Amino acid sequence: MENIKTSIVNYLKDNSFMDKNTELEDSDSLTQSGIIDSIGLLELLDYISEKYSIEIPEDMLIPENLDSLHGLTNMITSLTK
Amino acid sequence: MQIMNELTRDIDEVALTLRHFIKEKIAGFKKKGAVIGVSGGVDSAVILALCVQELGAENVFGLLLPEKESAPSSTVLGEEICKSLGVEYEEVSISPILEALDIYNKKDHIIKRTCPEYDPNIHETALVLPDFLKTGAVNVPYLKLFKNGEEIAQHRLKASDYLEIIGLQGVKQRSRMIVQYMYAEKKNYIVCGATNKTELALGQLVKYGDGGVDIEPMADCYKTQVYALAKYLNVNEEIIKRAPSADTWSHYTSDQDFYWRMPIEIMDQLLYGKDHKLSLEMIEKNTGLARETIENALKHIERVEAATEYIRTAPPTCFINR
Incomplete structure (x- = not known):
């Protein structure tokens, strides 16, 4: 779980979505905090799909799953089980 | 009011x-x-x-x-x-x-790599987003294929292809x-x-x-x-x-x-x-x-x-x- 979180934070930092020194809480909104917009979200989805070899079903593409580290981690965990 | x-x-x-x-x-x-x-x-x-x-x-x-x-x-x-x-x-x-700008061919290439079953001679295409009220989904674009007006497939577009x-x-x-x-x-x-x-x-x-x-x-x-x-x-x-x-x-x-x-x-x-x-x-x-x-x-x-x-x-x- 912690690995997934670290990997997402590193992706966001490496791809200039957020500053290297920015701290992100598990429940922080990625869109409302201005870290990603709709295109950034698509890029993040592509990264996750490729890295974890998963297809994210349409009914899981909701803000609860995609807009925070907590939601993303839970979604990836459930899809890689 | x-x-x-x-x-x-x-x-x-x-x-x-x-x-x-x-x-x-x-x-x-x-x-x-x-x-x-x-x-x-x-x-x-x-x-x-x-x-x-x-x-x-x-x-x-x-x-x-x-x-x-x-x-x-x-x-x-x-x-x-x-x-x-x-x-x-x-x-x-x-x-x-x-x-002259090869727009149709370039578009067809993207559709083809997103929807492997795509045949430009048979299928019509559309770019759609999920209905917000029914799904609550975020803005994730899908390419849809239609044959004789009937939807036959849909595939999520990659960010780079969408752009x-x-x-x-x-x-x-x-x-x-x-x-x-x-x-x-x-x-x-x-x-x-x-x-x-x-x-x-x-x-x-x-x-x-x-x-x-x-x-x-x-x-x-x-x-x-x-x-x-x-x-x-x-x-x-x-x-x-x-x-x-x-x-x-x-x-x-x-x-x-x-x-x-x-x-x-x-x-x-x-x-x-x-x-x-x-x-x-x-x-x-x-x-x-x-x-x-x-x-x-x-x-x-x-x-x-x-x-x-x-x-x-x-x-x-x-x-x-x-």
Whole structure:
């Protein structure tokens, strides 16, 4: 779980979505905090799909799953089980 | 308060205000009339009718600008409204411009790598976003394939492919802008836009495409007000009833399927409620939506507005001589 979180934070930092020194809480909104917009979200989805070899079903593409580290981690965990 | 009543009231005064605006701006720019891209849709039909009322048909020029993937009905309805208003018009196909830039082939390559079963000789295509009210999903674009009008497959677009396809599709509206200015400058007319407030808020226009115009009279009219204007101006019922669309995909894709992601009367009531800072209770009474759905939809609209700010913004100047 912690690995997934670290990997997402590193992706966001490496791809200039957020500053290297920015701290992100598990429940922080990625869109409302201005870290990603709709295109950034698509890029993040592509990264996750490729890295974890998963297809994210349409009914899981909701803000609860995609807009925070907590939601993303839970979604990836459930899809890689 | 009934939001829909607010949106449709005093429409005669709205029409008059828009007419005066058109005349005043054209005079201010020292131009002689207006060129209008006539799409066969309700927005350009309303603008055309307002311009004819204010400027006289002899000072208005209509351009029908179809391409290979346009619905034939767009040209038929566009031609009809020009004829019924006595407006001189011309049809200029923009397909040769798109072919010269290899737009159709490039688009086909993206569709093919996204949808392996795609055969351009058999399938029609559309770009859609999931219905917000039914799914609550984020803005994730899907390419859909249709055969004989029936949907047969859908695939999620990768970010890089989505960006490329938006750029390719935008060439259609930008080509139309070029043709409109070619005629406007020859006639010493302005190019009059037909973007409405709903479209502007949601970034539903192409920068320097349909957004590349001299005036935007309806940019403060919600789409619902455009419909009210259309009825008031006796626009052809077929145009009013037709599902609004950018008409840039081979399968006719409505604005509800890509931009609004919900029925227009709901979207406009939400936008009106947000713009006028109405309470959630008031929006709830008007739309019949659950409070949580309204909160999520308003957040969604705010995200879209923020993401599309770039489209609405004129090139910023760095002032150094003030």
